[in-house]
Amino acid sequence: MAATPCPCESGKPYADCCAPLIAGTRPAPDAEALMRSRYTAFTLRDEAYLLATWHPSTRPAALDLAAEPVPKWIGLQVRRRERTGPDSAEVEFVARYRVGGRAHRLHETSRFLREDGAWRYVDGTLHES
Numbered sequence: 001m002a003a004t005p006c007p008c009e010s011g012k013p014y015a016d017c018c019a020p021l022i023a024g025t026r027p028a029p030d031a032e033a034l035m036r037s038r039y040t041a042f043t044l045r046d047e048a049y050l051l052a053t054w055h056p057s058t059r060p061a062a063l064d065l066a067a068e069p070v071p072k073w074i075g076l077q078v079r080r081r082e083r084t085g086p087d088s089a090e091v092e093f094v095a096r097y098r099v100g101g102r103a104h105r106l107h108e109t110s111r112f113l114r115e116d117g118a119w120r121y122v123d124g125t126l127h128e129s
């Protein structure tokens, strides 16, 4: 049986990529890995993981992931990753999703901070693309 590919399109099996991060059995080794696991959590609508990996300074109280229309996430491409300090990083990515019959792109540069060994999402800037 072939291993399930990871939704983050890393090319690795899900079990060796985002699954242990989302399960909490392995910390994200870097900001890109955290970003990928958060994308995968969006595909799984895993609100608890998304909130847990959000920096407390910007974390919303809740995410309404089931709000209609629910986007179907269909692809991720990481364009750039940059360490901006010892405990800060940026990751630029394009995520593709479908709402109804239409395909959309989310092109964002996300900022991440590491505290107590854990990378967390802070905020992002959207790009026109």
Ligand SMILES: [Zn+2]
Pocket: 006, 007, 008, 009, 010, 014, 017, 018, 019, 036, 037, 040
């Ligand atoms: Zn993955």
